[in-house]
Amino acid sequence: MKKLDRKQMAARVAQDIPEGAYVNLGIGLPTLVADYLPKGREIILHSENGVLGIGPRPPMGEEDEDLINAGKEPVTLLAGGSYFHHADSFAMIRGRHLDFCVLGAFQVSSAGDLANWHTGTPDAIPAVGGAMDLAVGARQVLVMMEHLTKDGKSKLVERCSYPLTGARCVNRVYTDLAVIDVKADGLHLVEILADISFDELQRLNGVPLKYRAAV
Amino acid sequence: MINKFFPTPEAALADVPDSATVMIGGFGNAGMPAELIDCLIAQGATNLTVVNNNAGNADAGLAALIGAGRVRKIICSFPRQTDSWHFDRLYRSGKLELELVPQGTLAERIRAAGAGVGAFFTPTAFGTQLAEGKETREIAGRGHVLEYPIYADYALIKADRADRWGNLTYRKTARNFAPVMAAAAKCTVVQVRETVELGELDPETVVTPGIFVKRVIKLP
Numbered sequence: 001m002k003k004l005d006r007k008q009m010a011a012r013v014a015q016d017i018p019e020g021a022y023v024n025l026g027i028g029l030p031t032l033v034a035d036y037l038p039k040g041r042e043i044i045l046h047s048e049n050g051v052l053g054i055g056p057r058p059p060m061g062e063e064d065e066d067l068i069n070a071g072k073e074p075v076t077l078l079a080g081g082s083y084f085h086h087a088d089s090f091a092m093i094r095g096r097h098l099d100f101c102v103l104g105a106f107q108v109s110s111a112g113d114l115a116n117w118h119t120g121t122p123d124a125i126p127a128v129g130g131a132m133d134l135a136v137g138a139r140q141v142l143v144m145m146e147h148l149t150k151d152g153k154s155k156l157v158e159r160c161s162y163p164l165t166g167a168r169c170v171n172r173v174y175t176d177l178a179v180i181d182v183k184a185d186g187l188h189l190v191e192i193l194a195d196i197s198f199d200e201l202q203r204l205n206g207v208p209l210k211y212r213a214a215v
Numbered sequence: 216m217i218n219k220f221f222p223t224p225e226a227a228l229a230d231v232p233d234s235a236t237v238m239i240g241g242f243g244n245a246g247m248p249a250e251l252i253d254c255l256i257a258q259g260a261t262n263l264t265v266v267n268n269n270a271g272n273a274d275a276g277l278a279a280l281i282g283a284g285r286v287r288k289i290i291c292s293f294p295r296q297t298d299s300w301h302f303d304r305l306y307r308s309g310k311l312e313l314e315l316v317p318q319g320t321l322a323e324r325i326r327a328a329g330a331g332v333g334a335f336f337t338p339t340a341f342g343t344q345l346a347e348g349k350e351t352r353e354i355a356g357r358g359h360v361l362e363y364p365i366y367a368d369y370a371l372i373k374a375d376r377a378d379r380w381g382n383l384t385y386r387k388t389a390r391n392f393a394p395v396m397a398a399a400a401k402c403t404v405v406q407v408r409e410t411v412e413l414g415e416l417d418p419e420t421v422v423t424p425g426i427f428v429k430r431v432i433k434l435p
Contacts, residue, residue, distance in 0.1 A: 048318060049242045049388050065244055066387040072243040083387055085394040085422075086242075086268075087326040090319030094339060118344070125303060126315050127295035128345065133319030136338040136357075167342035167358075 002195035003147075003176040011036040012193060013102060013144055013174050017043055021099040022092075024048070024134060027071040030102035030144050046098060048130040050089045053081025070130065093130065093137040101138035103131065105145045105173075107160045110207045112170040112182040114143065115162035128165075135166030147175035147204065154206035156180065156187065177201060186210060219381040219431045220410060224254040227404045227430040231260045231369055234287075238266040238325065238365075238396040239277055240372035246389035248373040248406045249276045250434045255371065261285045266325065266365055268318065268392065270294035270302035278302070286311060290365060292318040317345060320362055322395060328364035329398025329427070336361055370400035374423070377407040378414075381428030382421045390422065397427040404430045 004012065010032035017023055017033070019041045025031050034054070037043050045054040047069040054069060055076035063074035077083075092098060105116040114135050118126045135141055145155055156173065172190070173180045178201055179190040189211040192201060202209050221227040228251065231237070237255070241247030256279055265286050270293075271278030280286060282301035294302050294313060305311035316324065317339050327335055336359035340346045350361040372393040374383040383405060385393060397403045410433045 047388075049245070050391050051388050064387065066246070066389040068243060068245050068388055072245075077387075083385070083390055085390050086318075086322035086392045087395045090322050094319055094323075094337065123307070125295040125306060126313075127293040128315060128317050129293040130318040132317040132343060132345065133339045136341070137319075164343045 004193050005176070006032060007036075009144060009174060009176055012179070013142060014038065017041070017100060019043070022046055022052070022097065024093065024098050024101040024138065026101065026103040026131070026134070027129075029104050031069070031071060031073075033102055033144070046089075046092060047075070048086075048089055048093070050084050050086055051075070051077065051081065052084075053078040055081070090130070090133055093133045096137060096139055098138045100140045100142055101134040102142045102144055103134060105143045105155065106162045107155050107157050108143055108145075108170050108173050108182070109157055109160050110182070110186050112168045113160050114141070114165045114170050115160040116165050118163045120163045131165050135169045140171045141166075141169050143170050143173045145173070145175060147177040154204060156205055156207050158207055177204070180209065188212070218379045219425070219428060220379050221430045221432050224251055224406065224432050224434065225258070227251075227432050228254050228258050231255060231258060233260055234262045235260060235368040236264040236266065236366065238367040238370040238392075238400055240370065240391065240393040240396050242268050242388070242391040243272065245387070246373050246385070246391050246393055247276050248371045251371040251373075251404060251406050251432075252276045252280055256280055256283055256285065262287045264288045264290065266290045266367060266396075268292055268321065269296065270299055272296055273298045274301070281305060281311065284310070288312040288314065290314040290316060290321070292316055292321050315345065321365075322392065324362055324365045325392065325399045326395045328366045329395055332364065334361055334363045365399065367396070367400040368402065370396040370403040372396055372403065372405050374405050374407045376409045376411055376416060377405060377428070377431045378411050378416055378425070379431075380413060381405070381425030381431055382416050383407070383423040383425075383428060384416060384420055385422055394423045397423050402429045403427055404432070406432050406434045408435055409433065
């Protein structure tokens with residue numbers, strides 16, 4: 001089966017971010033989305049550590065250790081960008097001022113519950129960062145993850161087995177196989193991205209998918 | 216004459232007692248007051264409660280303070296990193312207590328302490344493990360969790376420029392937790408790159424007014 005690689009997933013998410021949006025990209029896979037935002041759209045990227053208007057990575061040798069993103073990677077600031085302290089930064093998040101956040105996930109339930117911070121195993125060291133604030137705060141929570149675990153289990157589940165990051169907070173899920181919306185009555189297929197039939201996707205998914213062929 | 220400039224970091228941290236709660240600014244290396252932390256290690260205060268976003272990286276700064284066994288408890292949002300071995304070792308052996316707080320709740324609990332707010336309700340963490348045992352309330356149709364301020368005896372922060380009244384400006388994302396920590400602690404100690412005369416900082420650009428600052432040390 002042909003499915004999307006990480007870059008293609010990032011490009012697919014980027015397509016859906018509209019002109020003028022304020023967006024927070026989570027650490028890891030979601031950070032890739034920045035590289036694929038359509039040219040000509042003005043989109044303002046936010047990072048939890050206190051910056052709006054993040055630009056591209058600096059060239060080698062021009063990194064500034066005082067200018068980093070939440071993943072602690074060096075970034076640049078666009079003209080029009082701004083700095084602010086942490087409490088203001090999370091006021092933007094919690095106060096519902098961000099249009100979108102894009103987060104990675106271990107699991108998403110059919111009710112839109114998100115699990116992405118802790119495996120819950122006894123020897124794991126828990127770390128949460130800003131994930132719980134983003135989950136409740138962004139107006140649209142987009143999740144970006146591989147559809148299946150390494151051993152072939154669906155990450156879209158009836159009920160999350162990992163500890164929750166937020167309850168009923170996810171709006172849309174982008175995987176390497178499909179785009180799926182979370183609605184009050186369950187999961188709705190938006191688009192199949194892999195070389196796969198609806199029936200096959202439904203079989204892999206484990207949770208019932210609704211699909212309306214044409215609107 | 217008010218003069219908050221201290222000659223040395225040793226003088227500025229001499230009175231930190233054992234069992235103090237110490238906020239330490241910085242997010243990763245940006246804004247971390249590395250020289251003040253080194254000085255705190257040399258000063259010897261122990262059994263500390265430390266508030267920081269992380270729990271130290273590699274062997275320097277906060278990681279060294281933890282590695283030296285001076286920290287009893289850490290309040291942070293993201294302790295686990297590929298190079299947080301000092302934290303990992305002491306946490307796993309039960310010698311270091313962890314209070315894990317979502318990052319925005321951490322910032323707001325610090326802010327609340329500095330602003331004299333007794334507690335606040337936040338939607339963050341509602342319905343999760345991190346809200347277990349906490350008071351909750353439905354407000355405007357959403358579940359909220361009651362959170363209390365984090366007060367501190369000392370805040371160790373880094374800023375860019377300061378005058379002798381303790382007015383501060385910062386540099387880029389090195390600002391992060393410093394302004395809220397400065398207000399939350401009884402004694403805020405700042406290391407700065409540059410000290411300037413009164414009036415040289417444009418009052419429109421002062422980020423932390425001097426009322427929140429007790430001691431300033433120039434460490435280029």
